[in-house]
Each structure stands twice: as structure tokens, then as C-alpha cells.
Amino acid sequence: MEWEKFAKELTVETNSKxxxxxxxxxxxxxxxxxxALEAARTPHLDALVSKGxxxxxxxxxxxxxxxxxxxxxxxxxxNPCKHLLGRGVLEALGVGLDxxxxxxxxxxxxxxxxxxxxxxxxxxxxxxxxxxxLCRKLNNSxxxxxxxxxxxxxxxxxxxxxxxxxxxxxxxxxxxxPQKEGKPRSYTQPLSQEAAETAKIVxxxxxxxxxxxxxxxQANTILLRGFSKLPSIPTISELYKLKPIxxxxxxxxxxxxxxxxxxxxxxxxxxxxxxxxVEKNYSDYNFFYxxxxxxxxxxxxxxxxxxxxxIEEVDSFMPGLLALQPEVLAVTSDHSTPCLLKSHSWHPNxxxxxxxxxxxxxxxxxxxKECSQGYLGRFQAVYAMPLMLAHAGKLKKYGA
Amino acid sequence: MEWEKFAKELTVETNSKxxxxxxxxxxxxxxxxxxALEAARTPHLDALVSKGxxxxxxxxxxxxxxxxxxxxxxxxxxNPCKHLLGRGVLEALGVGLDxxxxxxxxxxxxxxxxxxxxxxxxxxxxxxxxxxxLCRKLNNSxxxxxxxxxxxxxxxxxxxxxxxxxxxxxxxxxxxxPQKEGKPRSYTQPLSQEAAETAKIVxxxxxxxxxxxxxxxQANTILLRGFSKLPSIPTISELYKLKPIxxxxxxxxxxxxxxxxxxxxxxxxxxxxxxxxVEKNYSDYNFFYxxxxxxxxxxxxxxxxxxxxxIEEVDSFMPGLLALQPEVLAVTSDHSTPCLLKSHSWHPNxxxxxxxxxxxxxxxxxxxKECSQGYLGRFQAVYAMPLMLAHAGKLKKYGA
Numbered sequence: 108m109e110w111e112k113f114a115k116e117l118t119v120e121t122n123s124k125x126x127x128x129x130x131x132x133x134x135x136x137x138x139x140x141x142x143a144l145e146a147a148r149t150p151h152l153d154a155l156v157s158k159g160x161x162x163x164x165x166x167x168x169x170x171x172x173x174x175x176x177x178x179x180x181x182x183x184x185x186n187p188c189k190h191l192l193g194r195g196v197l198e199a200l201g202v203g204l205d206x207x208x209x210x211x212x213x214x215x216x217x218x219x220x221x222x223x224x225x226x227x228x229x230x231x232x233x234x235x236x237x238x239x240x241l242c243r244k245l246n247n248s249x250x251x252x253x254x255x256x257x258x259x260x261x262x263x264x265x266x267x268x269x270x271x272x273x274x275x276x277x278x279x280x281x282x283x284x285p286q287k288e289g290k291p292r293s294y295t296q297p298l299s300q301e302a303a304e305t306a307k308i309v310x311x312x313x314x315x316x317x318x319x320x321x322x323x324x325q326a327n328t329i330l331l332r333g334f335s336k337l338p339s340i341p342t343i344s345e346l347y348k349l350k351p352i353x354x355x356x357x358x359x360x361x362x363x364x365x366x367x368x369x370x371x372x373x374x375x376x377x378x379x380x381x382x383x384x385v386e387k388n389y390s391d392y393n394f395f396y397x398x399x400x401x402x403x404x405x406x407x408x409x410x411x412x413x414x415x416x417x418i419e420e421v422d423s424f425m426p427g428l429l430a431l432q433p434e435v436l437a438v439t440s441d442h443s444t445p446c447l448l449k450s451h452s453w454h455p456n457x458x459x460x461x462x463x464x465x466x467x468x469x470x471x472x473x474x475x476k477e478c479s480q481g482y483l484g485r486f487q488a489v490y491a492m493p494l495m496l497a498h499a500g501k502l503k504k505y506g507a
Numbered sequence: 508m509e510w511e512k513f514a515k516e517l518t519v520e521t522n523s524k525x526x527x528x529x530x531x532x533x534x535x536x537x538x539x540x541x542x543a544l545e546a547a548r549t550p551h552l553d554a555l556v557s558k559g560x561x562x563x564x565x566x567x568x569x570x571x572x573x574x575x576x577x578x579x580x581x582x583x584x585x586n587p588c589k590h591l592l593g594r595g596v597l598e599a600l601g602v603g604l605d606x607x608x609x610x611x612x613x614x615x616x617x618x619x620x621x622x623x624x625x626x627x628x629x630x631x632x633x634x635x636x637x638x639x640x641l642c643r644k645l646n647n648s649x650x651x652x653x654x655x656x657x658x659x660x661x662x663x664x665x666x667x668x669x670x671x672x673x674x675x676x677x678x679x680x681x682x683x684x685p686q687k688e689g690k691p692r693s694y695t696q697p698l699s700q701e702a703a704e705t706a707k708i709v710x711x712x713x714x715x716x717x718x719x720x721x722x723x724x725q726a727n728t729i730l731l732r733g734f735s736k737l738p739s740i741p742t743i744s745e746l747y748k749l750k751p752i753x754x755x756x757x758x759x760x761x762x763x764x765x766x767x768x769x770x771x772x773x774x775x776x777x778x779x780x781x782x783x784x785v786e787k788n789y790s791d792y793n794f795f796y797x798x799x800x801x802x803x804x805x806x807x808x809x810x811x812x813x814x815x816x817x818i819e820e821v822d823s824f825m826p827g828l829l830a831l832q833p834e835v836l837a838v839t840s841d842h843s844t845p846c847l848l849k850s851h852s853w854h855p856n857x858x859x860x861x862x863x864x865x866x867x868x869x870x871x872x873x874x875x876k877e878c879s880q881g882y883l884g885r886f887q888a889v890y891a892m893p894l895m896l897a898h899a900g901k902l903k904k905y906g907a
Contacts, residue, residue: 109588110568117571464847466536466854468879482855482875484885486569493570497853504851505567506574506587507597507733 110493111186111346113505120348123434123499126385126395127491129182130421131175131360132403132444134456134475135414143405143414143446144457145474151425152438152459152473159436159461161470162483164491165453166442172453178441179363183343183396184492192363193278193335199268200362202260206337211276211305214333215259215267216284217241217326220317225285225292229265230326241326242267248319255308269331271309277302282332283313292317292328309334342368343394347496350391354384355398364396382424389431406444414446434499435462437491438473455485462498510893511586511746513905520748523834523899526785526795527891529582530821531575532803534843534856534875535814543805543814543846544857545874551825552838552859552873559861561870562883564891565853566842572853578841579763583743583796584892592763593678593735599668600762602660606737611676611705614733615659615667616684617641617726620717625685625692629665630726641726642667648719655708669731671709677702682732683713692717692728709734742768743794747896750791754784755798764796782824789831806844814846834899835862837891838873855885862898 135142165171166178167187176197177187192200195212206212217238219227233241242259249257255273262268279302283295294313297306309331317328343351345368353364353371361371370392374384378399385395399421405414428436438461443454457478468482479485483494496502535542565571566578567587576597577587595612606612617638619627633641642659649657655673662668679702683695694713697706709731717728743751745768753764753771761771770792774784778799785795799821805814828836838861843854857878868882879885883894896902 113571113588464536464852466875469876480880482563482879482885483569484563484879486885490569493568494853495570497570497572502570502572502853504572504574506577506591507594 110184110489114184114346117503117505118347118496118501119503121499121501122393123501124393124395125435125495125499126397126428126433126437127182127495128397128399128436128438130399130402130418130438130440132406132442132451133440134443134454135406136445136447136454138411138446142475143411144418145476147415147418147422149418149422149473151422153471155425155436155461156459156473157471158467159459160465160468160483161478161481162458163455163475163479163485164439164458164488165455165485166488168487170453172451173442174451175359175441176363179360181488182439182441182491183367184346184489185340186489190338190340192338194333195268195335196337197359198333199270200366201359202262202268203358203362204260204268204270206270208337209272209274209276211271211278211334211336213269213331215269216330217265218328218330219325220292220328223291225288225290225328227325228288228330232264233326235261235263237326238265238267241320241323245316245319249315257312265326275304276336277305278334278336280306280309280334283309284330284332295331295334337366340367344368347501349394351394351396352388352392353396353398354381356381357398357400360398369396378420378424382427385428386431402440403444406446407449409446409449411446435460435495437495439491456488458483458491460494460498464498510584510889514584514746517903517905518747518896518901519903521899521901522793523901524793524795525835525895525899526797526828526833526837527582527895528797528799528836528838530799530802530818530838530840532806532842532844532851533840534854535806536845536847536854538811538846542875543811544818545876547815547818547822549818549822549873551822553871555825555836555861556859556873557871558867559859560865560868560883561878561881562858563855563875563879563885564839564858564888565855565885566888568887570853572851573842574851575759575841576763579760581888582839582841582891583767584746584889585740586889590738590740592738594733595668595735596737597759598733599670601759602662602668603758603762604660604668604670606670608737609672609674609676611671611678611734611736613669613731615669616730617665618728618730619725620692620728623691625688625690625728627725628688628730632664633726635661635663637726638665638667641720641723645716645719649715657712665726675704676736677705678734678736680706680709680734683709684730684732695731695734737766740767744768747901749794751794751796752788752792753796753798754781756781757798757800760798769796778820778824782827785828786831802840803844806846807849809846809849811846835860835895837895839891856888858883858891860894860898864898
């Protein structure tokens with residue numbers, strides 16, 4: 108996998124446009140003989156397939172179920188085994204938090220302490236509103252420090268994100284979480300010498316927060332895990348000379364896109380607004396990452412009908428996308444989320460690339476089964492980016 | 508890609524013969540529904556396909572359009588991302604120049620200088636005959652030096668190759684080319700300390716050549732770029748214990764083959780002479796690289812009919828090749844040159860391997876579309892060599 112090494116050298120700036128439409132979790136397993144994609148009526152996607160080139164992608168490699176981070180990084184041409192996003196960073200992106208290079212973030216739980224033992228790692232899954240109140244209380248009550256600023260951001264139920272801002276913070280820290288119930292509170296341990304000072308800051312904070320929360324009946328302490336900082340990752344513009352924009356509803360995907368230098372916008376709810384945003388921004392960018400969440404949500408819920416309907420709804424917007432006459436339109440998923448499994452899986456993703464320069468294969472229907480017969484065969488998702496760039500005329504010849 | 512590492516250990520010397528027939532630029536995009544290969548009548552190739560095993564290859568990886576250098580190196584089992592041939596070396600091979608380890612070569616242009624500015628980087632594309640006269644004049648007029656010998660070799664129009672021979676020359680040099688017109692002459696800069704002395708030699712030569720050319724109306728200065736030396740690359744015999752011969756008409760392919768230790772011959776013009784040369788040399792070698800240029804030339808010209816005819820002509824020589832009873836006959840292209848694009852492209856190459864030991868797949872017709880359905884699937888061209896060696900009984904078991 109030498110693509111990243113070649114990217115800077117081989118890419119050229121052009122006006123040609125690439126649309127990458129990601130139907131999150133699209134890949135599926137059959138339910139009563141058909142996958143959601145096979146069951147859905149998709150005349151416009153099928154028409155595209157018959158003119159384009161298809162295949163099946165593995166986000167990382169065969170058998171690996173990826174999180175959304177590696178799955179998307181691969182689609183954007185980054186080696187997902189090299190660039191790792193910490194859990195804390197992912198969680199922070201998920202709540203729409205801005206993170207800077209000097210920030211250290213961690214996932215947090217409110218938890219219940221009794222007789223010096225953690226008896227509930229989730230504090231009885233307190234309501235989100237209580238979580239919000241507790242975060243506000245902590246943010247207001249924590250002693251102000253000159254050099255380090257600590258802020259908690261509430262998530263759903265017992266979950267929050269803690270952000271430590273200041274110079275010299277390290278993420279080389281063990282989890283401050285006993286992992287099991289019935290054990291005492293746990294402090295973070297520095298995993299390298301340079302993290303000793305940060306560990307002290309975190310552990311002082313854990314004590315202080317536990318003091319402040321001592322009146323709460325259930326949520327009277329906190330656990331922190333997945334300490335992480337922003338990875339050092341080249342932007343899409345640096346690598347490919349593209350002007351990229353992310354058109355997505357969910358914070359995590361916007362955050363991830365922002366991390367690699369994409370312009371972020373905030374479309375109104377619904378697919379209509381999502382696709383309208385492509386049109387509105389069409390002249391100002393040349394790489395459009397369009398993220399549809401519905402397919403994944405339906406898969407996670409095991410809701411086959413909802414997944415099928417989401418696919419059919421997306422299909423109805425294809426003529427609008429094509430009317431923009433992009434040089435390349437690719438449609439795929441970041442990972443599979445089979446309704447049967449109700450979770451991300453390792454199954455490959457159908458991949459379709461339509462372009463004037465694509466070599467039509469025998470595939471006539473957009474489905475997992477048919478895509479496996481396409482010219483592209485089964486390939487690692489990291490090659491989607493060189494393929495899209497090549498078809499858009501944005502790659503120079505390699506060698507003489 | 509670990510093949511090169513395994514090659515020496517696993518290969519065994521045998522008398523079995525491998526014929527690798529390269530139809531340069533064969534892969535195509537459909538014109539009026541068919542590629543040149545689909546349109547061509549190829550009864551003999553189709554018969555081979557039905558008994559052999561097929562696939563589609565990517566010379567480097569998906570999306571990458573290779574030059575002839577990396578594309579051929581991959582077919583010979585070399586990692587094309589590791590072994591790079593400098594532009595100067597390729598150009599020198601292209602004009603049929605002998606290069607030795609101590610030589611430094613560069614691509615040159617005659618150019619027009621006016622009021623100390625380069626006003627035409629190609630000297631009005633002077634006729635080749637004038638180029639030849641100017642090279643002769645320079646070769647005769649340059650001051651003889653004891654340690655460094657400089658010779659210019661004319662190419663077409665304004666192009667030439669400059670060869671510097673001597674001890675201690677470095678190719679770590681920037682281009683001596685302002686790249687744009689309207690700028691002053693440009694000198695080479697050493698890109699490492701060891702290249703300082705070489706840069707001085709090159710820059711003195713540039714001044715001297717410009718003095719000698721001062722009378723010429725158009726071609727009154729020169730530009731040099733792509734400084735390069737022979738790469739250090741193991742030979743085919745070292746890696747695979749083969750006795751290889753290249754049967755090709757064009758200097759660049761012969762030069763490239765010579766670089767990796769193949770015996771070079773000079774067949775008469777025409778495909779008949781080319782294939783006759785295989786027969787003539789059959790008993791003395793066991794690896795035959797047979798290069799057909801016509802298919803690529805037709806693709807570069809956008810001449811669909813000529814490409815189709817070239818393929819049909821090649822097909823007619825297949826019975827002759829088969830009569831030799833080689834253990835392996837592989838037919839493929841180094842890269843695609845679609846008539847529609849009139850240039851090399853990133854599209855995959857049809858690949859056919861016929862042998863007594865090949866596992867026949869469902870493919871019955873030699874075409875891009877059918878090959879995509881073969882057992883070999885889509886694979887990197889670098890694996891063509893281990894496949895050919897294996898089918899020829901030249902690879903030992905790996906591990907116990």
C-alpha cells in the first residue's frame with residue numbers, strides 16, 4: 108500500500124468534479140433470500156451500474172469489521188492501519204466538539220460509587236437531562252487552573268466527553284476505569300515518562316469531580332477512558348490537491364471530514380436538503396463527500412424495511428446528482444451493517460463508479476451479488492480514491 | 508509484495524520454456540459497444556483461453572497509469588514502486604543508447620534564447636536532420652576533458668539525450684530547465700553534497716554548448732532534465748535462474764530488457780520476422796519476452812481499426828507459437844492504451860495463461876470483459892511472473 112506516498116507526486120489540480128456518495132452501512136446479508144439492496148427498487152442506480160464499473164471493497168482487509176473512523180479514512184485514500192483515530196477523539200467528533208492539536212480528550216461515564224467500590228459503571232443510565240445538569244455543575248465548580256482548562260461535554264445517558272486543553276499534554280495514559288463493577292475507583296497510569304505530569308492533572312481532576320458529585324445519589328463519580336489527541340494526518344488538499352466539502356448531517360462524520368481538511372456545512376434535516384446542498388455548493392468545490400446515515404441506522408436497528416426504503420429514497424435523488432454532470436460519481440458504503448447482525452460487520456461493500464472513462468462491465472443491477480462480478484473485483488477500499496482521481500483525470504502517469 | 512524476496516530461494520533451473528507475449532497497450536475501452544479486442548476475430552487466442560486461465564492485471568495498482576518502464580518491470584516480477592527508472596535512462600534506452608553504471612544521462616531539448624530569455628523551449632521543433640547536425644557539431648566542438656566524456660545523441664525534432672561518462676558522477680541534480688518560457692536560462696542545482704562536482708561539470712557544459720550554438724537562429728541553447736543513472740536492479744537470471752531473451756523491435760523495450768540481463772536480438776521488421784525469431788532462438792533460451800508494439804501505436808493514434816487488425820495479425824501467429832510446445836504461454840499487455848483516450852491509461856489488462864498445468868476457468872473468449880470472470884480475478888501484474896514460473900514447474904514448495 109504505497110498510495111499515500113504516490114498521491115502528492117501524481118495528483119494534478121483540475122476543475123473536474125468527484126461525487127462520493129456514502130450510504131453508511133449499506134452492505135447487507137440476505138433476509139428471506141434478499142439483501143435490502145436487492146429488495147429495494149433502484150432503477151436509477153441500476154442504470155448507473157450498467158454504464159459504470161463495479162466491485163466489492165474491504166475497508167481494512169478481509170474479515171475485519173471496521174469502526175466508522177477507519178472505514179471512512181480508507182474511502183478517502185488513507186491507510187486505515189496507519190492513521191488511527193483515538194476513541195476519545197471519535198467520541199468528541201460525535202458530539203460535535205472542536206478539538207485542537209494541544210487538546211487531550213477522553214470518553215467519560217458517570218458511575219455509582221458505594222463503600223469505595225464502583226457498583227454501577229453507568230450510574231443506572233441516568234437521563235440525558237441529568238447528565239447535562241451534572242456536566243454544567245462540574246464545569247462551573249471545577250477550580251480554575253491557569254495552564255489547563257477542563258470542560259465536560261454531555262452525550263446520551265451516562266456518557267460524556269472530557270476535554271483537557273493546555274500545553275504539553277500527553278495521551279500516553281491508561282484508562283481510569285476499573286472495567287468491572289465491585290472494584291475500587293481507578294486512576295490513570297502514565298504509559299510513558301512524558302505522560303507523568305498529565306496523569307497527575309487527570310487524577311487530580313478525577314478526585315475533584317468525585318468531591319463535587321458526592322451529593323448525587325447515582326452519578327457520584329466518573330470514569331475516563333480512551334485518552335487521545337488529534338492524530339497528525341495530512342489533509343485531502345495536501346494529498347490530492349482537491350477542494351473538498353462534506354455534506355453530512357451527523358456530527359461524527361462532519362468532525363472526521365473536518366479533521367482531514369474538508370469544508371463543513373450544516374444541511375437541514377432530511378435527504379432532500381442533503382442533496383440540495385450538493386447542488387448549492389457545486390461550483391465552489393471539486394470533491395463532494397455525501398453521507399447518508401439512514402441506511403446504517405436501519406441496519407443497527409435490524410429494520411430491513413427501513414433500510415430498503417432509505418435505499419429507495421436515495422435512488423430517487425440520483426437523477427438530480429447526474430444532472431450536475433460530475434466527471435465521477437461513486438456510490439458505496441463505508442462498511443456493512445447487516446440487519447441480521449444489527450451491527451457493523453466485515454462483509455464487503457458494493458462499489459459503483461460511473462464516469463465517461465469507466466470501462467463498463469457485465470453488472471446491470473446494483474447489489475452485493477452483482478458487484479462481485481464487476482471489473483474491479485474485490486479490492487481494498489483505500490484504492491477507491493486513486494480510482495476516482497484517475498477517472499476524473501486528476502492523476503499523472505507514473506514513471507516513463 | 509514480497510515476491511522478489513522469495514524468488515531467489517524458490518526458483519529452480521529447468522529446461523521448461525516460458526513465452527510471454529506482450530501486446531503493448533492492448534487493454535481498451537469500448538468504441539460503439541466493443542473494445543478492439545472484442546471486435547477482433549481471434550479464433551486461436553479464444554481456443555487458448557478456453558483451455559487456459561484468465562484474469563485482469565493492474566500494472567502498479569488500481570487507478571495508476573503506468574509508463575512503459577514500471578509496466579514492464581511489473582510483468583517481469585519486479586516491484587514497480589521500488590525499482591524506478593529515471594526519465595533520462597528511459598529516453599536513452601529509447602534512442603538505443605548503451606549505458607554503463609558510471610554514466611549519467613539526461614533528456615535534452617534544443618531551445619531558443621533571445622535577450623537572455625528562453626522564448627521557445629523547443630526551438631520551434633526544428634527538423635530532426637537539423638538536430639542531428641547540431642549534435643554532431645557539439646560533439647566535435649566540445650573541449651575534450653580527461654576525466655569526463657560528454658556525447659549528445661539526437662532524437663526526434665528538438666529532443667536529444669546527453670551522456671556524461673566518468674567516475675564519481677551523481678544524478679542527484681535538479682532540472683536545468685526554466686519549465687516556462689519568458690524566463691532566463693536555468694542551471695542545475697546539486698540536490699545532495701556529493702553532487703556538487705557533477706553540477707559544476709553539467710553547468711560548464713551548458714555554457715559551452717550555448718557558446719557553440721550562438722550562431723544558430725533557433726536552436727541556440729539547450730535545456731537538460733531527468734538526470735539519471737542506471738538503477739541497481741537484479742537480473743532475471745539472478746532472480747529466477749532463467750535464460751531470457753527479448754524479441755522486440757523497438758529500442759526502448761530492448762534497452763529495458765537488456766537492463767535486467769536479457770539477451771537482445773534485432774529481428775527484421777514485421778510480425779512475421781518477430782515470431783520467426785522466437786523459433787530460431789527456441790533451443791537456446793527458456794524465457795522469451797516477445798513485444799508487439801503495433802497495438803499500442805494504434806491506441807495512441809486512436810485508430811480502432813488498426814488496433815483490431817494488429818490483434819488479428821498476432822492471432823494468426825499463435826499456431827506457430829503453440830507448435831513449439833512451450834510449457835507456458837502467457838498473453839497480456841503491459842498497460843492499456845484505449846483508442847478513446849489516445850494514451851496510456853489505468854484500466855486493467857486482459858491476461859491469459861495457457862499451460863498443461865493451468866486450471867481452465869469459464870472464460871471462452873479473449874476480451875477484457877471475459878477475462879474479468881476468470882479464476883485469476885483482478886491481480887497486480889507483479890504476480891504474473893510467479894504464476895508463469897509455477898506453471899512451468901520452476902517454483903519449489905514454500906515451507907514444509
